Amino acid sequence: MQDGEVLHGGVGVIVPVLRDAGTAVIKVSFPHPGNDFEPDAFAAWGGRGAVLLYERDDSQYGMLLERVESSTLAEVEDSDEVASVAGRISRRLAIPAAAGLPRLKDEAGAWEEQLLRDAAELEHPMPAYVVDAALATIRELATVQPEVLIHGDFHARNILRAEREDWLAVDPKGYVGDPAYDAGNLLRVRAVLNFIENDDGVKLAHRFLDIYTEAAEIDREQAQRWSQLLLVQGAFWGRRHGFRRARSGSSLDRITAFAGELATLLS
Numbered sequence: 001m002q003d004g005e006v007l008h009g010g011v012g013v014i015v016p017v018l019r020d021a022g023t024a025v026i027k028v029s030f031p032h033p034g035n036d037f038e039p040d041a042f043a044a045w046g047g048r049g050a051v052l053l054y055e056r057d058d059s060q061y062g063m064l065l066e067r068v069e070s071s072t073l074a075e076v077e078d079s080d081e082v083a084s085v086a087g088r089i090s091r092r093l094a095i096p097a098a099a100g101l102p103r104l105k106d107e108a109g110a111w112e113e114q115l116l117r118d119a120a121e122l123e124h125p126m127p128a129y130v131v132d133a134a135l136a137t138i139r140e141l142a143t144v145q146p147e148v149l150i151h152g153d154f155h156a157r158n159i160l161r162a163e164r165e166d167w168l169a170v171d172p173k174g175y176v177g178d179p180a181y182d183a184g185n186l187l188r189v190r191a192v193l194n195f196i197e198n199d200d201g202v203k204l205a206h207r208f209l210d211i212y213t214e215a216a217e218i219d220r221e222q223a224q225r226w227s228q229l230l231l232v233q234g235a236f237w238g239r240r241h242g243f244r245r246a247r248s249g250s251s252l253d254r255i256t257a258f259a260g261e262l263a264t265l266l267s
Contacts, residue, residue, distance in 0.1 A: 004016035010244065012029035015027075016067060017064075019064075024054060027062065027063045034173060037172075040100075041149060041174035050170070051065050051160075051170055066162075068161065069161040072160050073086065074157045074190075079190065082208075084212070086215075087214065090151070091179075093149065093150060096148065101149065101174055102176065104152075104181060105177060108142035115135060119131045125260060126235065126260045133225075133267040134229045141226065148176065149174065150176070152172055152173025154186050155189035155190070178226070179218050183209065183226060184223065184227040184229065187205060188227060188231050191208075196254065196255065209227065235257075238255055243255060
């Protein structure tokens, strides 16, 4: 039975429901390869740092999931707390991966090809050594990655307040790869949304990585290298496609410029 208003995100709808065992939500996602392995990730974690999966209907891209609150970690102003909470969750999500899940290392060739194309075709202020550093990360880190299940779309808006635990992750991609990849994605989104207006944005980014990597128990240098790569990719993506929150105009220019500047300073 429905128990509240229907909510929606970028790729699906969420319907709060009541069932005999208590509250839950039904999530129905847009049919897309990026959503194929979400239930597999939830099943593998079994509630460890993420919402519980009760039932699944893969033919309809539907899941019955543990209900959590609507407030996200992105709403927490203290970036130290965000980094610490996210790092602890990432550590719990990083478990041995099962066969059949998508391997991030299989994307390395496409990443390199796209990066070279973007650097050649798009006007951008990033020095050549910044693009070279991103390419080196692809060639040295992306092509050989551990057999570890990671979130794959790890940012503070995908970590929600909950009752069973203080915070739980949602919306995973179910990738297999380097947990430091998730660190890069988390920093990229946090920096663009929260550090962009701060004169100490670079210092904040370094502190964020320090706290996160300690909590996640991952290598600090690898996390910085992934962050630099993802910022370069983000700067190019914005110039080519725009972002959901800034499709064009001065806001888009400011975000892409900041991403490029931070990528340069992390190189």
